[in-house]
Amino acid sequence: MEIRxxxxxxxxxxxxxxxxxxxxxxxxxxxxxxxxxxxxxxxPVGRDVLSQLLENxxxxxxxxxxxCQDTGMAVxxxxxxDKVVIEDGSFKEAVEQGVxxxxxxxxxxxxxxxxxxxxxxxxKDNTPAVIxxxxxxxxxxxxxxGGKGFGSENMSAIKMLTPSYGAEGVKDFxxxxxxxxxxxxxxxxxxxxxxxxxxxKAAQLAKKATFRPIDTENPDPRYAAMERELLENINKMxxxxxxxxxxxxxxxxxxxxxxTHIAGMPVAVxxxxxxxxxxxAEI
Amino acid sequence: MAKKxxxxxxxxxxxxxxxxxxxxxxxxxxxxxxxxxxxLFELLEEGKELPVNINGEIIYYVGxxxxxxxxxxxxxxxxxxxxxxxxxxxxLDRGMKGMIGKGARNKEVVDAVVRNHCxxxxxIGGAAALIAKSIKSEELLCYEDLGTEAIRRYEIEDFPCIVxxxxxxxxxxxxxxxxxxxxD
Ligand code: SF4
Numbered sequence: 001m002e003i004r005x006x007x008x009x010x011x012x013x014x015x016x017x018x019x020x021x022x023x024x025x026x027x028x029x030x031x032x033x034x035x036x037x038x039x040x041x042x043x044p045v046g047r048d049v050l051s052q053l054l055e056n057x058x059x060x061x062x063x064x065x066x067x068c069q070d071t072g073m074a075v076x077x078x079x080x081x082d083k084v085v086i087e088d089g090s091f092k093e094a095v096e097q098g099v100x101x102x103x104x105x106x107x108x109x110x111x112x113x114x115x116x117x118x119x120x121x122x123x124k125d126n127t128p129a130v131i132x133x134x135x136x137x138x139x140x141x142x143x144x145x146g147g148k149g150f151g152s153e154n155m156s157a158i159k160m161l162t163p164s165y166g167a168e169g170v171k172d173f174x175x176x177x178x179x180x181x182x183x184x185x186x187x188x189x190x191x192x193x194x195x196x197x198x199x200x201k202a203a204q205l206a207k208k209a210t211f212r213p214i215d216t217e218n219p220d221p222r223y224a225a226m227e228r229e230l231l232e233n234i235n236k237m238x239x240x241x242x243x244x245x246x247x248x249x250x251x252x253x254x255x256x257x258x259x260t261h262i263a264g265m266p267v268a269v270x271x272x273x274x275x276x277x278x279x280x281a282e283i
Numbered sequence: 284m285a286k287k288x289x290x291x292x293x294x295x296x297x298x299x300x301x302x303x304x305x306x307x308x309x310x311x312x313x314x315x316x317x318x319x320x321x322x323l324f325e326l327l328e329e330g331k332e333l334p335v336n337i338n339g340e341i342i343y344y345v346g347x348x349x350x351x352x353x354x355x356x357x358x359x360x361x362x363x364x365x366x367x368x369x370x371x372x373x374x375l376d377r378g379m380k381g382m383i384g385k386g387a388r389n390k391e392v393v394d395a396v397v398r399n400h401c402x403x404x405x406x407i408g409g410a411a412a413l414i415a416k417s418i419k420s421e422e423l424l425c426y427e428d429l430g431t432e433a434i435r436r437y438e439i440e441d442f443p444c445i446v447x448x449x450x451x452x453x454x455x456x457x458x459x460x461x462x463x464x465x466x467d
């Protein structure tokens with residue numbers, strides 16, 4: 001395969017469009033789930049909340065304004081083909097510029113502060129982004145991006161389980177995390193789970209899981225069954241839409257896994273709200 | 284049917300509101316979230332004057348997105364209220380009459396709501412584009428340096444919310460979920 005040159009500007013434009021689009025247009029799988037769960041929702045207040053969310057998402061798409069005011073911190077998973085060379089700039093700067101332009105020109109909220117503990121000064125352009133890059137074979141760049149709101153991010157948790165906990169231990173930890181979150185992360189939620197790898201790998205997988213459409217399932221039937229069982233059990237908790245009671249607490253559970261160490265079984269639970277914003281593109 | 288309330292809210296309005304009531308608020312409210320609360324609280328602790336008069340006001344926990352013309356404000360849904368729990372009782376004790384936010388509050392806040400005859404409303408988290416339609420204008424009151432977190436005054440019309448903690452201490456987040464809980 002030959003070296004392929006991609007202009008920094010093309011990267012910027014692609015990233016900009018992805019962040020604007022993901023904030024205006026909700027994923028089809030979410031709309032489908034909101035409608036289906038509305039039919040099954042027992043609480044009248046809950047049904048009303050779900051109708052309002054559907055209406056909200058229609059307004060956002062029609063007027064191209066954000067679904068939610070918390071347009072999140074920008075997260076990108078990049079698969080970078082090893083034959084790609086960036087022309088007229090650097091990859092990292094081109095990505096940051098795309099984020100900057102999207103949040104500036106797209107009427108998105110700037111929610112990033114420069115220092116986590118002491119200064120906490122708004123960077124005013126929503127940068128820096130969180131960029132996970134993997135070098136793959138090929139001459140393309142694939143982006144999977146999302147704006148992650150922190151009402152739900154703050155309800156996430158990770159635990160270094162050990163092998164003897166088994167599948168039951170994994171499920172218990174996931175359910176416990178969702179129960180603790182209760183009405184706070186804007187239910188109905190999407191639960192992203194990462195199992196395996198190391199401490200940071202599990203967390204990364206959990207985030208990636210929240211970026212997967214909820215009408216898909218884990219290719220391994222055992223994990224797919226776990227996803228279905230967890231969704232059913234979460235919806236027995238009663239929190240319901242907006243936490244005001246009901247049988248729609250979650251719209252989907254997505255699990256991603258990775259091989260791990262003989263002594264470990266890390267589990268990360270990344271909670272995402274119904275405003276599960278993600279988009280992908282390849283250049 | 285939603286109850287229509289014109290602000291400023293009266294003691295009688297508050298007396299009549301029950302947890303679970305759907306409400307449409309019209310009139311004016313103030314906004315503030317994490318950083319603004321921290322500043323107000325510190326001023327109170329130091330015994331200093333506040334830069335806004337909170338007496339009789341309802342505060343909305345919000346940090347809106349920028350306004351896309353012709354909107355007065357950008358999408359403006361509620362932010363999680365629990366982060367303000369530390370500061371809320373002091374503000375209620377000083378005459379603030381209510382809050383609009385989302386999510387559970389701690390016992391100190393519920394106690395302060397009852398003690399001061401106040402009310403806590405929830406707006407629907409994530410219904411930000413829909414909520415923005417009921418906000419007609421905004422005016423900066425103070426803390427401009429906080430950007431989206433500055434304290435503003437909103438003129439609202441039929442702003443949709445639900446009473447979740449009423450002046451008697453009834454709390455929808457406590458009372459409703461158990462009704463839909465299914466145990467194996
Ligand atoms: S948790 Fe999600 S829906 Fe709720 S305010 Fe945050 S980003 Fe919006």
